[in-house]
Amino acid sequence: MPRTDVPLFPLSTVLFPAGSLSLRIFEPRYLDMVRDCARHDASFGICLILEGHEVGTAAVPAAVGTFARIVDFYTHPDGVLGITVRGGARFRVVRSRVRDNGQVHGQVQCWPDEPVVEVPVEFGLLATILERLIEQAGGAWRDSPRECYDDAGWVGFRLAELLPLMATERQQLLELTDPLERLRVLLDALPRFQKA
Numbered sequence: 762m763p764r765t766d767v768p769l770f771p772l773s774t775v776l777f778p779a780g781s782l783s784l785r786i787f788e789p790r791y792l793d794m795v796r797d798c799a800r801h802d803a804s805f806g807i808c809l810i811l812e813g814h815e816v817g818t819a820a821v822p823a824a825v826g827t828f829a830r831i832v833d834f835y836t837h838p839d840g841v842l843g844i845t846v847r848g849g850a851r852f853r854v855v856r857s858r859v860r861d862n863g864q865v866h867g868q869v870q871c872w873p874d875e876p877v878v879e880v881p882v883e884f885g886l887l888a889t890i891l892e893r894l895i896e897q898a899g900g901a902w903r904d905s906p907r908e909c910y911d912d913a914g915w916v917g918f919r920l921a922e923l924l925p926l927m928a929t930e931r932q933q934l935l936e937l938t939d940p941l942e943r944l945r946v947l948l949d950a951l952p953r954f955q956k957a
Contacts, residue, residue, distance in 0.1 A: 767868070769826065770791065775921075777919075781845060781901050789862065790862045808822030808823045825935060827848045829846035831844050856868045884913070884945075887947060887951075924954060
């Protein structure tokens with residue numbers, strides 16, 4: 762059953778389930794959205810921009826996005842509001858409309874969570890690469906439990922965040938519903954990132 766009137770935040774990046782993003786909020790339409798979500802303890806949707814820009818006229822969002830829940834508020838040195846969001850379930854936009862203030866809202870169909878599948882031996886290299894990337898980059902994933910690296914979905918989503926992929930490639934990985942297919946695509950892309 763589609764949820765009605767979910768605020769959508771089109772961005773030039775992709776948020777993955779359980780992923781984290783820091784956002785600068787300065788446009789009135791998004792300040793209103795953040796205030797409403799905080800007041801009602803509600804999520805909003807993040808979708809990749811297909812046409813347009815993050816600032817100014819309403820952009821055209823991709824049809825598949827991720828629910829974002831605000832987990833932190835802070836103020837940047839220049840006075841701009843900053844928020845950190847955590848990715849939840851994925852959704853498909855059934856219908857969208859632009860409000861008078863330029864805020865995009867949509868009816869969305871929630872996707873079921875992926876099954877938890879162990880990383881097969883043939884994709885073990887990907888879990889090892891992810892572990893090394895997290896050791897180097899640090900951040901939110903540094904203290905992840907060891908069993909996370911055995912979960913094909915978790916490994917695929919984290920690699921999709923950390924590898925230098927194009928936004929359209931990240932979107933394609935977000936839209937895949939089979940965690941092993943996502944690992945297959947990532948394994949095929951690896952040679953592009955190996956040093957000569």
